[in-house]
Amino acid sequence: MDHPNNGPQDQDFDRAGILIVDENPESRTALVEILAPCNYRLEEVKSAQETLTRLHSDEFAVLLIDVVMPQMSGLELASIIKKQEPAGIIPIIFLITENIDVKQIYKSYRSGATDYLVKPLIPEVVRAKVAVFVELFVQKREQKRLRESITGLNNELKEAKEKIRRLRRTYKMVLDSAGEGIYGVDSQGILTFINQSGAQILGYTTDELIGKPSHTIWHHHRLDGQLYSQKECPNFASYKSGKRHSGEDVFWKKDGTKIPVLLSSNPLIVENEIVGAVATFTDITEHKKVEEELRLSEARFRTLFEQATLSIQILDPEGRSIEVNRSYEMLWGLTLEMLKDYNILEDKQLIAKGIMPYIRKGFAGEASEIPIVLYDPSEINLPGKPRWVKGYIFPVKNKKGEIIQIVLMHVDVTELTLKENALRESRQQLQAIMDNSPTAIYMKDLQGRYMLVNRKTEKIFGIDKQEVIGKKDEDVFPSETAEIVRTNDKNVLESGVPIELEEIIPLKDGFHTYISTKYPLMDASGKPYAICGISTDITERKKAEGSLRRYSEELSAANKELEAFSYSVSHDLKNPLNTISGFVQILSEDYWESIDGNGRDYLKRIAQGTDKMRSIINNLLNFSRIEKQKIRREEIDLSEMTRRIISDLHYSQPKKRVHVIIQQGIKANADSQMLNIVLTNLLNNAWKYTSKKENPQIEVGTMKEGDKTVYFVSDNGAGFDMKLADRLFVPFQRLHAEKEYTGTGIGLAIVERVIKKHGGRVWAESEVGKGATFYFTLG
Template sequence: MNNKQIQLLVDVLKEYSKGNYSIELPSGSDDLADEIRDILAELKKTLASNEHLPLQQARIKKILDLILQYASFNFSEKLEISGGSDDLDKLAAGLNTLGEVFENKIQEVYQSNEQFKKLTVVLETTADSVTTITPEGILASWNKSAERIYGYTAQEMIGKRPDETLQTDDSKAEFRNVLEQIKNGKGAIDFQTKRRRKDGKIIDVSITLSPIYNDRKKLVSISAISRDISAHKASEQTLRESEERFRLLVESIKEYAIFKIDPDGNVSSWNKGAEYMTGYTEKEITGKHISVFYTKESIQKNEPQEDLETALEDGFQRSVRWKLKKDATLFYAESVCTPFYNDKGELKGFSKVIKDITEKQKLDDAFRDQREQIETIIANAPSGVIVINEKGEVLKWNSKSEQIFGWKLEEVINQPMHKFIMPERYVSAHYHGLHHYLKTGEGPILNKTIEITAMRRNKEEFPIELGISSVRAGANYLFIAFINDITERKKGEEQLKKTYEALNLSNKELEAFTYSVSHDLRAPVRAIQSYSEILKEKLNNTQDEESKALMNSVIRNTKKMAQLINDLLELSRLGQTEIDREVISVNKVVATVLESLKDNESFKKTKFSVSDLPEAYADFNLMIQVFQNLISNAVKYSSLKKEPVVTISSLQNDNNTVYYVKDNGSGFDMKYYDKLFGVFQRLHSQEEFEGTGVGLTIVKRIVDKHHGKIWAEAEIEKGAAFYFYISKN
């Protein structure tokens, strides 16, 4: 049945109870609706004719059974109708009371759901990681922003301890210490620390832990609001706000207990729903006084008798209170008691309908806890949170907003927001955008993070980072703004820009100086080399061994100097060289390098393992330099091995093609890794292996110019492997 048929059925019950049989259900295709419609048609005929009294027990039982099946959301128990002595007044009273009960229940469920939606609508849009932790340190909730920041899904994290998954080795004790402080009564705690993402990356985060108490001052949960501040630490990018959601809790009404009571208050009939609800069988409960369901406190207040007296005076009695089951456990019950009479007007007893609303009570408690959590989260949010309605009036204004703008909540609540935070030049555009969105559903700045100018209480203008989201609250829209004061960040960015420009200028001057000096040194070094060779030839005809040794030393060192000058010239040229990218064959690059090294003595005794390498979008000549240095180094540092092996291959990693050159040579100690790519930095002595300490610096410069990355892994006397990839764009 649809919603209109639902409401109409309630109206039918109430009108039939008044003797008005003109109202009917509209036609429909639902089987339950059709069956109820047919039975109501027969009921109308029966009720309209006094000559058919007493009413047919089986037919009335079937009618009420179908009505209860609908009205109690698929409740399938039967209503027992005894004898044939009940008249129209009895049935009318019962139908009227049932109609009112079901109508009130429908309204209560609707209003509860609407209230919960309004309470959770703000949290559904927050962009920070918002999680809840039990007092024992177990994750109980995990929003989408937590998944974005840490890489774990809610399914992977809920039920686990964050110190076993997210914490680094250094921060595990810190988390446990903070958790203990919260449990010992300390209020909200703000701190910055490090966390480990699912992909292994260590990030810096700002965290606010806040205790959440129920109305009995018991710690029930801990809210954790965290934000990735790695970008702020590095001054590279700003945090993004994204929507966070909390799940909507729903309850469904399951069963009713329906039974009769004699005029003295003793149970006279008992259905399966009552048995399921209370634990008493019909045989056990029949003849017992209804006080067995009442608590000791209720009995002392004479509530069992007062309930029956109220039903007699008012025609029905409704109550919501704790009741007892057979096993003495309590359940929260909503009940309606209605008297019924015989055709002489004599009291025959009472009918009672009871609904177990313990789960609803728990849900109400959860609603209260959720409200407290929401208020705590908003109050302690690291960003300013402002909520406005369709008129632009302020509905929420957290403490961070007070701190940013200088206005107190009581000063701005229900007032137009623009009066307090917006420069005059933006007001017209603000309202134009608001009206345009309400008319068309289009908002160019919604669900985006922008930078704009705001105004403090003292009229000072300053930069903010602003994210706005719209949410539906019933028939209207709410607009939630998340605001960060970025004044200090802007100052830092400006200073960083100036520093970068100054550093870039210094680098260019240094490169120019290096090029100039290196270029000027080439001629005299060549002259020394030439004259040294001539002198060497002359000394070869003499017996002066000491002079020969000295001359060989001069020639050897001038060669080193010439190589160093060439490397420095190459390094300085790289700073001014524009790369010429194209799709190149890396196989061809490697073949070219191997061909150039074939006359090298160490090369001749080295075994090479070369895989088929994917193409790359790169500068062909620069890639030759990269592989020339890496392969030469591999050959050189494995030359002392009995069976030197050099492997050249590739692998896929995070959509990047990673090329690598690996050897089984001398390797190096990874604790000196930070020196590996520095100019003139060498991890072996000249006596062990010759070199200038510039080759790997050149390789890194080339990879950097291709917007790639290079790294190495090594172990002493077990070899080294150099990996690199270049960007595809």
């Protein structure tokens, strides 16, 4: 239904249509009344089908659609409209009720709604929202009219542009056909054109470059990476001051890499005014690579030539020296200057020694190996020492195959030759040693054939060595012996390691026992190719070992009996000693008051005697146990152990004052319990023998003897006569009178046994009245 409005005629709203879609006539009428004052073209439809029909026949500024319609909801209708052209772009305002679900509102936007109005409608709100979309509609329509006007103008320009385009295409084809880069800039350095080759060289498209300042795009840095001022740019000089430029430069590509170019820049002058510049550039990367490769090749050759360990002499086709390297100068002691009058083709020494034919082969164009020769420069009146050398000569030809140089290389084999001579002498000496060796030395191949034997082996076999060579064990020994020897050889070859074993060989004077060391000889690949053997006759030694074994068994049995006896005696003595000590204690405690002075003195002497006897017995037991005791080595702090022992001595004699010096951090790897016995005995002795000194002093420390650590306990006590030193470590041997210094006489014997059990040694140095120092090492 059409509702023409009778309000004021505003050109901006001419034919701006509003389509109202609602099945309820009252709702449509209410909307018409609200919008009537706005002078819009209002149309009403009551169904979805009518809506779609009208949209195909007319255009509207906005659609007002009721969401709730019985046949098809407004949401469904909006979804259909949005999929059609051109109706799909028309704004849609949904009419909804106050109690509509929020989710329904979101759904309306997804269906294509632009906005919505809530019933009951507020006229001012309706007019305001509709006015916005009408204004947009009018603006779009006006833009359409402007576009149509512009289209007319464009048609007029089309022909002119086409002519210009054809000219530009021709011009571009000419530029793009050029293999080098061509570009132009205006008087401000802005790029006005660049051909396809230039853009490709720089890694850009032409569109990326036109209108851009050329200097800041590809000419911003120098080759060394420093900033390139535009005022220093040769291209700048062309379009600013009219200077021409030609030379190598560097341009920077889009990917940030630099390329060397050959640049030519010329000013562009129109009516005597510089309006810009035209430049051409060529990528000379490959040219530079060739130059660099040539330079590197020359540098490599020069380095190899100068640093080569081979002596190299380069000659011209006439035999004159062109160049010599450092190794040549070092080998012969000759410089190129010294060789200015030398011609190798006239060298009489080379002629005399038969080398000249090899030299002439090289000059004739054939590579040749020159045999070893002793060459003496002094024979041709040149300085230098004679050397054994091996040579190689070959020609250098140009592309035409013409010989331009001859290269002669010398390998100094003087040392090798001398070594070979020495080796020859050494082999002769070795053979002499082998032949005079008291042991049998021989070598067999993998099949068991003798390859080499010495004179001793000859004597064993009873035949000349030339007759032995090539024979097998079964050819010279009885079959049983040969089988045993061959089995031993196989074991060595299979294991791949040396094996030492005893072999019993029957000889004319009876069976002999040999200790044989056999080992495989390996080739470069690690496979055995022969077996070598060294056999020593130990028949007499075996007899001696048998005797020694019997003596050892007898000695071991005697030691066991002695040990059992010592233990038995010690055990049997302890019981009566304990009985005596017990009675002495009873007498001292229960009858002390009834015993006179002499009796008390006797009791004290009895107690002291039993204590000393008990100490002797305990020391004897310790002495015998040490031999059987296993060593349990561990890291020990001897400094701390010494402090504990000294502390116990101070506790036992609190009135005695001794100055003790203990080196810090003394470490040892030994049995802690055994080493405690050693230090206790040595420190007890030092403590005892300084008792009569006014200022007693004891020192414990270490010192180095080669790579071994030597431990020492030193005192300034009584000392002893070094003539008696051999009695120091003998059990029950005392160097001082009992009444002067008490003791059991077995302590140092225990010390020696502990130290020897550790694989070390113990000794002492002393002077009577000036003290003694006991030293010991630990294996």
